[in-house]
Amino acid sequence: MAEINIKQVAKRFGKTxxxxxxxxxxxxxxxxxxxxxxxxxxxxxxxxxxxxxTASDGEVWIxxxxxDKLRPKDRGIAMVFQNYAVFPHLTVFENIAFGLRMxxxxxxxIDKRVKRTSELMHIDSLLERYSGQLSGGQRQRVAVAxxxxxxxxxxxxxEPLSNLDALLRMxxxxxxxxxxxxxxxxxxxxxxxxxxxxxxxDRIAVMHEGEIVQSASAIEVYRDPATQFVGxxxxxxxxxxxxxxxxxxxxxxxxxxxxxxxxxxxxxxFAIRPEDLQLCGVKSSTESNTDQLxxxxxxxxxxRVIEPLGSHKLASCKVGDxxxxxxxxxxxxxxxxxxxxxxxxxxxxxWFDPESNKAMA
Amino acid sequence: xTPVTLLSRGxxxxxxxxxxxxxxxxxxxxxxxxxxxxxxPKNLIPPMDTENVEFFMGYFGxxxxxxxxxxxxxxxxxLSIGAGAPAGxxxxxxxxxxxxxxxxxxxxxxxxxLPLLALPLAVMYIRIGLDDxxxxxxxxxxxxxxxxxxxxxxxxxSGIPIELEEAAWTLGCNRFQAFVKVIxxxxxxxxAASAVFAFVISWNEVFAAAVLTIExxxxxxxxxxxxxxxxxxxxxxxxxxxVVPALVFIFLVRKYLFSMWGIANR
Numbered sequence: 001m002a003e004i005n006i007k008q009v010a011k012r013f014g015k016t017x018x019x020x021x022x023x024x025x026x027x028x029x030x031x032x033x034x035x036x037x038x039x040x041x042x043x044x045x046x047x048x049x050x051x052x053x054t055a056s057d058g059e060v061w062i063x064x065x066x067x068d069k070l071r072p073k074d075r076g077i078a079m080v081f082q083n084y085a086v087f088p089h090l091t092v093f094e095n096i097a098f099g100l101r102m103x104x105x106x107x108x109x110i111d112k113r114v115k116r117t118s119e120l121m122h123i124d125s126l127l128e129r130y131s132g133q134l135s136g137g138q139r140q141r142v143a144v145a146x147x148x149x150x151x152x153x154x155x156x157x158x159e160p161l162s163n164l165d166a167l168l169r170m171x172x173x174x175x176x177x178x179x180x181x182x183x184x185x186x187x188x189x190x191x192x193x194x195x196x197x198x199x200x201x202d203r204i205a206v207m208h209e210g211e212i213v214q215s216a217s218a219i220e221v222y223r224d225p226a227t228q229f230v231g232x233x234x235x236x237x238x239x240x241x242x243x244x245x246x247x248x249x250x251x252x253x254x255x256x257x258x259x260x261x262x263x264x265x266x267x268x269x270f271a272i273r274p275e276d277l278q279l280c281g282v283k284s285s286t287e288s289n290t291d292q293l294x295x296x297x298x299x300x301x302x303x304r305v306i307e308p309l310g311s312h313k314l315a316s317c318k319v320g321d322x323x324x325x326x327x328x329x330x331x332x333x334x335x336x337x338x339x340x341x342x343x344x345x346x347x348x349x350x351w352f353d354p355e356s357n358k359a360m361a
Numbered sequence: 362x363t364p365v366t367l368l369s370r371g372x373x374x375x376x377x378x379x380x381x382x383x384x385x386x387x388x389x390x391x392x393x394x395x396x397x398x399x400x401x402p403k404n405l406i407p408p409m410d411t412e413n414v415e416f417f418m419g420y421f422g423x424x425x426x427x428x429x430x431x432x433x434x435x436x437x438x439x440l441s442i443g444a445g446a447p448a449g450x451x452x453x454x455x456x457x458x459x460x461x462x463x464x465x466x467x468x469x470x471x472x473x474x475l476p477l478l479a480l481p482l483a484v485m486y487i488r489i490g491l492d493d494x495x496x497x498x499x500x501x502x503x504x505x506x507x508x509x510x511x512x513x514x515x516x517x518x519s520g521i522p523i524e525l526e527e528a529a530w531t532l533g534c535n536r537f538q539a540f541v542k543v544i545x546x547x548x549x550x551x552x553a554a555s556a557v558f559a560f561v562i563s564w565n566e567v568f569a570a571a572v573l574t575i576e577x578x579x580x581x582x583x584x585x586x587x588x589x590x591x592x593x594x595x596x597x598x599x600x601x602x603x604v605v606p607a608l609v610f611i612f613l614v615r616k617y618l619f620s621m622w623g624i625a626n627r
């Protein structure tokens with residue numbers, strides 16, 4: 001039970017800068033997810049907190065105590081690894097008891113804690129088995145139980161579900177969330193899976209090229225991405241971006257669509273989520289009507305591909321030269337070649353500065 | 362069967378004969394009576410006459426040489442694992458300057474033929490008083506066995522995910538405890554195999570043993586000296602006593618020896 005303060009932590013591997021001066025605070029009992037593409041430095045940051053990697057600069061504090069010079073065993077952390085790292089020469093019971101034996105607890109306490117955590121993770125019937133006799137999901141449960149049994153002040157998880165198959169991952173996701181909420185342990189969870197991040201996190205810290213670009217709740221990260229990267233990384237399909245031309249007085253022309261926006265810029269980018277568009281009309285490709293009616297409050301998109309996805313249809317379109325995705329109702333009878341007239345929901349429109357790629361208020 | 366598979370099967374049979382036939386003849390003659398050894402036709406099935414072996418084992422000096430052999434091989438085993446396993450661990454777990462060069466040098470120790478080194482070594486040994494001693498010979502055998510010990514243990518340690526160690530560290534172990542509690546139990550069978558291999562190298566080595574010892578001869582050196590002038594049936598018995606233990610040991614540890622050449626060991 002402790003908060004984590006990361007102050008100006010940087011990491012260099014030779015000439016490559018893996019982390020640029022990271023500042024991050026994780027509150028007591030918070031579930032923070034570090035989300036980013038591979039190579040963004042999220043695992044490095046986690047390993048620095050764990051003490052498996054040494055920061056080149058900066059400080060790490062846990063529970064008001066500076067710990068970045070301490071060995072992993074003295075930091076009050078427990079870690080769950082991507083490949084489970086269940087000790088193959090020990091039974092499940094001994095795996096869970098491993099950290100407790102290192103703490104020199106007496107046998108009755110060990111028995112009690114192993115019993116409790118194994119019941120929590122539903123592996124109490126497997127205690128006599130060895131790692132080789134377990135499935136991937138069961139191994140993952142053992143790894144989590146082993147970490148929780150030591151009652152750490154901070155729990156660190158490095159892509160714990162990425163080796164499981166899709167169905168099991170969904171099941172474990174919900175279960176882990178319940179267990180961790182009950183255990184009230186401060187948790188830092190690394191993943192590259194945005195669905196996992198959004199479904200589990202109290203707060204998501206999105207990392208990109210060694211920096212935290214945004215750290216906010218799932219819905220905020222989704223609705224108000226701080227940078228273009230966040231917008232295109234989070235959300236499937238990703239956010240749409242289009243260049244806007246100024247037509248004076250804070251009015252912007254986006255391929256024919258006129259919208260009121262920030263007035264103090266010369267160049268700007270318009271952004272909208274694919275599901276935040278209202279379909280107002282379809283012009284079929286068979287209609288040889290060339291005098292298209294250009295309505296200034298609509299965006300006109302030519303459909304290239306339609307993907308029926310069950311709950312909805314995803315249309316990949318062209319607006320000008322840019323790719324533009326639209327989520328359509330699964331009943332809509334749109335086909336490739338059609339021109340869609342789309343109206344963006346006004347409160348969902350976002351603007352980005354094309355130079356800094358940052359969101360504009 | 363296509364001609365290619367026929368050819369490869371033929372090659373396999375030929376290679377097996379190449380190895381197994383001499384061993385078979387050795388066993389047959391070892392367990393035949395003196396008359397049978399020099400007679401013709403041979404027995405196809407060994408008559409299990411242990412007279413030759415018994416006579417050989419009771420032969421003057423054999424017991425002492427056998428004891429020396431065991432001592433030298435045991436010390437070689439301890440020294441080469443004691444020095445080789447830490448080197449193998451370091452090679453697999455740490456990045457340090459000159460790592461690749463070090464690996465080349467480990468192999469380079471086997472690049473110089475022993476006969477080339479024997480004379481200077483003998484002179485040096487006499488100077489420092491290590492000549493004709495069990496320890497002195499064991500040190501030379503360690504030099505011969507060490508590269509294999511390093512390379513085998515290197516591949517053993519590399520086969521164990523670093524995460525297991527890291528998990529142990531986060532669960533309250535320091536580096537040494539993590540090694541003892543997690544890594545050591547996992548590599549133990551492999552370490553034992555590589556120890557046996559070092560033992561066999563020492564057991565079979567004859568050149569250094571013949572040059573460096575006089576009184577404390579090991580079995581191969583002793584046999585080299587005395588079997589040349591012995592009757593045929595004793596040569597067979599002596600050969601069998603030398604070959605069979607080595608073969609058994611190598612057979613027991615074969616799967617670990619493959620791992621040395623980069624073939625998966627599981």
